[in-house]
Amino acid sequence: MIPFDFEYYRPESISMAVEWFQSLQAQGKNPIYYGGGTEIITLARNQSIQPGAVIDLKSVPECNLLGFQNDRLVIGACVTLSTLTAVNPFPLLSETAQGVADQTARNKITMGGNIFSEIPYREAVLPLLLSNSHIVIAGKQGIREISIHHVFSEQRRLEAGEFLVCVLIDRTYLTLPYVHYKKRQIGFVGYPLVTIAALKKDTQIHTAYSGVCPFPFQSAEMDRLLNDISLPRAQRVHEAILQLPAPIMTDTEGSASYRKFVLQQTMLDTIHALESR
Amino acid sequence: MSFHDAANYPVELQVNGEKQFIRVRAADILLYTLRDKLGLTGCKPGCDNGDCGACTILLDGFPMKSCLMLTVEAAGKQLITIEGLKNSSVQYAFARNQAFQCGYCTPGFIMNCQGLLNAEPDAGQETIRLWLESNICRCTSYEEIHQVVMDVFKLKNEG
Numbered sequence: 354m355i356p357f358d359f360e361y362y363r364p365e366s367i368s369m370a371v372e373w374f375q376s377l378q379a380q381g382k383n384p385i386y387y388g389g390g391t392e393i394i395t396l397a398r399n400q401s402i403q404p405g406a407v408i409d410l411k412s413v414p415e416c417n418l419l420g421f422q423n424d425r426l427v428i429g430a431c432v433t434l435s436t437l438t439a440v441n442p443f444p445l446l447s448e449t450a451q452g453v454a455d456q457t458a459r460n461k462i463t464m465g466g467n468i469f470s471e472i473p474y475r476e477a478v479l480p481l482l483l484s485n486s487h488i489v490i491a492g493k494q495g496i497r498e499i500s501i502h503h504v505f506s507e508q509r510r511l512e513a514g515e516f517l518v519c520v521l522i523d524r525t526y527l528t529l530p531y532v533h534y535k536k537r538q539i540g541f542v543g544y545p546l547v548t549i550a551a552l553k554k555d556t557q558i559h560t561a562y563s564g565v566c567p568f569p570f571q572s573a574e575m576d577r578l579l580n581d582i583s584l585p586r587a588q589r590v591h592e593a594i595l596q597l598p599a600p601i602m603t604d605t606e607g608s609a610s611y612r613k614f615v616l617q618q619t620m621l622d623t624i625h626a627l628e629s630r
Numbered sequence: 631m632s633f634h635d636a637a638n639y640p641v642e643l644q645v646n647g648e649k650q651f652i653r654v655r656a657a658d659i660l661l662y663t664l665r666d667k668l669g670l671t672g673c674k675p676g677c678d679n680g681d682c683g684a685c686t687i688l689l690d691g692f693p694m695k696s697c698l699m700l701t702v703e704a705a706g707k708q709l710i711t712i713e714g715l716k717n718s719s720v721q722y723a724f725a726r727n728q729a730f731q732c733g734y735c736t737p738g739f740i741m742n743c744q745g746l747l748n749a750e751p752d753a754g755q756e757t758i759r760l761w762l763e764s765n766i767c768r769c770t771s772y773e774e775i776h777q778v779v780m781d782v783f784k785l786k787n788e789g
Contacts (some may be wrong), residue, residue, distance in 0.1 A: 354662060358637050361656035361702050391680055391698045457693040457764035458680050542763050
């Protein structure tokens with residue numbers, strides 16, 4: 354059980370959600386936005402967080418969009434990962450989402466919840482980085498659209514009181530050649546040692562990583578080295594790994610040295626698979 | 631919808647075809663509301679963390695881990711617990727294949743299989759594997775559970 358009380362609010366519009374957040378914050382109730390809620394419930398149960406109020410966004414229409422507007426795919430923050438996979442508008446994103454938790458849990462975990470969660474993996478963000486997607490953010494300053502790269506440079510950068518409304522992906526990215534590898538310590542369910550999502554666009558391979566560093570990332574410098582066909586593949590991988598944005602993680606899933614070994618092999622698989630396509 | 635009394639929220643649930651009017655804390659977890667307020671002890675507390683699947687119920691026809699849901703979130707949803715299944719082919723297949731030892735995980739497995747049968751009656755091996763990964767059996771009755779699934783989905787064992 355959750356050993357403390359909080360208030361529950363379920364706004365039906367973006368403006369209502371923002372107004373309630375501001376009001377509750379002014380009252381000192383430490384409000385928190387709530388989507389699927391799996392992480393909030395888990396953290397609240399062990400008292401790692403103690404919000405005085407939760408604002409459930411699932412009745413906000415814009416947070417439930419899933420379809421095309423002009424030439425962009427729109428995915429609402431409250432769309433569950435299982436819905437996303439079932440509808441499958443972006444196969445790389447579907448495959449990446451399918452690697453998160455398990456099928457039943459994915460009926461509750463949302464797109465917004467995964468990419469803005471506290472865990473270091475947040476794998477659903479990888480295809481968004483690769484597709485240079487934009488995200489729509491709501492807050493007391495209004496609604497704004499910004500590049501995923503501006504928000505997701507190592508750590509999330511949302512202002513207090515802001516929430517993700519939806520993700521926008523240019524249609525041209527949806528059908529590009531791709532690969533997705535998720536390497537776990539054991540089995541088919543669980544956190545990754547290494548996850549790589551990669552797209553090939555205009556002869557160039559673009560890669561994004563989870564499980565390697567304490568945050569998901571894409572690195573233009575690593576991609577430049579991986580695409581330098583004047584070098585043997587193994588050397589490209591070796592030099593790209595020297596450009597990692599942070600030291601490789603060690604945790605219960607695997608040591609840094611083991612992760613590096615798995616990363617090298619997976620990067621080689623990625624290049625091999627996409628260079629021939 | 632909004633509530634302001636954190637400890638006394640009125641909620642109307644549709645559980646096993648019946649309307650239930652209850653009052654809960656906003657922080658109450660659905661699993662424990664079903665068990666402690668409604669006496670539906672078929673959904674089992676296991677890990678309390680969304681890992682084991684023992685607490686699985688059907689929410690609008692789809693499997694849901696009730697330990698990962700606030701009771702207030704379930705307002706207006708159709709809930710089915712193991713007590714609400716009647717003459718399900720999945721239940722008969724579990725009994726016929728003796729697909730349990732201690733039986734603690736069985737309701738969760740049955741509800742997940744039932745959810746899959748509802749959603750994809752012609753599911754293939756890969757889809758079945760994907761869905762059944764959501765549940766854990768500590769007694770490791772996996773061979774028998776696998777046979778249940780083969781029966782229910784009328785699949786032939788390979789190899």
